[in-house]
Amino acid sequence: MAEMTPDTLERIIQEVYGSEIPEERLRVISRTVTQTLEALEKASEVDLEGLEPAPPHAD
Secondary structure (H helix, E strand, O other): OOOOOHHHHHHHHHHHHOOOOOHHHHHHHHHHHHHHHHHHHHHHOOOOOOOOOOOOOOO
16 A cells, blocks of 8 residues: 555545645544544554454344
């Protein structure tokens, strides 16, 4: 996965949401995206071979 710098991430977010987004909201979105990418990267390193799917939830 390519490295995502904070400046690049902020530029992408501004392109998606527009330049009108408040600075604090931009930081929250940026932090959330960064944490999600980190979690996905960690999850991709987990060996899932031999694991069974969880049973469906009862709603």
